[in-house]
Amino acid sequence: MHILITGGTGLIGRQLCKALSAQGHAVTVLSRNPDSVPAKCGTNVKALASLAEWQPDRSFDAVINLAGEPIVDARWTEQRKQRLWHSRITLTESLVQRIAAAQTRPLVLLSGSAVGYYGDRGDTVLDETAPAGTDFPAQLCKAWEEAALAAEASGVRVCLLRTGLVLSRRSGLLGRMLLPFRLGLGARLGNGKQWMSWIHIDDYVAILLELLRDEQASGPYNMTAPQPATNREFTATLARALHRPAPFIMPSWLLKSVMGERACLLLEGQKVLPQKIESAGYRFAFAKLPDALGDLLGK
Numbered sequence: 665m666h667i668l669i670t671g672g673t674g675l676i677g678r679q680l681c682k683a684l685s686a687q688g689h690a691v692t693v694l695s696r697n698p699d700s701v702p703a704k705c706g707t708n709v710k711a712l713a714s715l716a717e718w719q720p721d722r723s724f725d726a727v728i729n730l731a732g733e734p735i736v737d738a739r740w741t742e743q744r745k746q747r748l749w750h751s752r753i754t755l756t757e758s759l760v761q762r763i764a765a766a767q768t769r770p771l772v773l774l775s776g777s778a779v780g781y782y783g784d785r786g787d788t789v790l791d792e793t794a795p796a797g798t799d800f801p802a803q804l805c806k807a808w809e810e811a812a813l814a815a816e817a818s819g820v821r822v823c824l825l826r827t828g829l830v831l832s833r834r835s836g837l838l839g840r841m842l843l844p845f846r847l848g849l850g851a852r853l854g855n856g857k858q859w860m861s862w863i864h865i866d867d868y869v870a871i872l873l874e875l876l877r878d879e880q881a882s883g884p885y886n887m888t889a890p891q892p893a894t895n896r897e898f899t900a901t902l903a904r905a906l907h908r909p910a911p912f913i914m915p916s917w918l919l920k921s922v923m924g925e926r927a928c929l930l931l932e933g934q935k936v937l938p939q940k941i942e943s944a945g946y947r948f949a950f951a952k953l954p955d956a957l958g959d960l961l962g963k
Contacts, residue, residue: 666690666723667876668712670759671730671776673697673704675836676868680728681705683869692724694731715758723768726876729775729812730825731755735801740925748804752776756811764818772821774875775812779828779861779888781805784932787859791939792826792884799928809884821882823875828861828888828936830868833960837862841902850903850910853919856896858933861888864950864959871941878944886938893953895933905957 667684671677672693682705684691691709693701698711712718733751738744756775763769782790783797796806809824816822831838844850868887875881893901903910919927938946950956 665725665876666692667726667728668692668694668718668724668770669728669730670694670755671732672709673701674730675832675834676830676865677730678704678834679832679865680730680869680872681709683873685709687873715762718762718766720765720767723766724770727759727763727770727773728872728876729756729759729773732776732808735778735780735804736926736929739923740800745800749807752804752808753811756808757814760811760815760818763815763820769818769820771879772823772876773812773815774823774825774872775809777805777809777812777824777826777884779826779886779934779936780929781809781826781884782934782936784928785934787935790886790934790936792886800925801929821879823881824884825872825875826884826886826888826936827868828863828886828892830865831862831956831960832865833962836865838957838960842906845902845906845908845910848908848910849912850899850908851912851914852899852910853895853914854916854931856894856899856913858895858931859892859935860895860898861886861892861934861936862898862953862956863887863889864948864956866959867948867950870949871946874941874944874946881944883940885940886936887941888936888938889948889953889956890938890942890951891953892935892937898953901953902957905954905961 685706694712698713701711780801783799783802796802829837899910
């Protein structure tokens with residue numbers, strides 16, 4: 665297959681490119697820095713500098729849409745919210761337009777979303793049938809999914825990737841946590857009761873490959889391991905894996921003061937279960953947090 669990936673130079677995209685190339689697929693990555701693509705994604709991976717280069721006579725068998733500016737990296741000013749919207753919804757709308765205009769359309773679109781779709785739901789167990797929340801991250805995800813689903817009008821199969829916290833040895837959430845935890849400065853956030861729905865990056869990429877080839881797969885998929893953890897549990901498990909104490913508490917008021925509205929990403933959570941992919945027969949390599957952390961930390 666010839667596969668177009670947006671967001672291919674990110675944490676998930678890099679590993680996905682390598683997995684697809686290893687299976688013999690041709691991969692093209694959309695990137696604002698096309699010259700960096702071979703070094704980041706593999707020497708055999710081609711690059712597009714803009715969607716304008718996707719002319720109707722150019723064909724892709726599948727599109728995987730992982731693009732989107734990091735949501736936690738900067739305070740949510742109105743300008744920042746517009747950038748987050750543009751990098752997700754506007755780009756996806758443009759992508760769907762290119763799909764519709766193609767003389768030979770792709771068979772499938774796998775498109776990013778997040779477990780933030782559900783909003784803050786406390787201890788409620790959430791599968792793919794649960795409704796969207798009402799806060800900013802939830803409405804962002806809802807609009808993002810609606811933009812992707814428009815591709816169905818062109819006869820394209822669409823899967824929505826409601827992504828949890830992706831754990832990788834390279835970067836991402838775990839990469840940010842390692843230094844303070846290794847120094848014995850690990851801390852739970854607020855009361856620590858908020859749920860963290862996580863997934864090992866190997867399972868994430870494996871599920872993507874399953875969704876790519878399963879012609880019956882469509883609609884939303886919770887991209888999370890089957891055993892979510894509270895922040896208190898996650899903190900303690902990581903500290904044990906590193907043989908370090910984690911004695912501290914980051915007060916909610918301090919996080920809200922420093923981060924503003926986006927502190928909800930750390931102080932609120934979702935208890936998400938991957939019902940659809942498990943029902944389809946997928947078996948997680950890393951279903952338990954200690955096993956995932958042990959693998960990623962080389963234990």
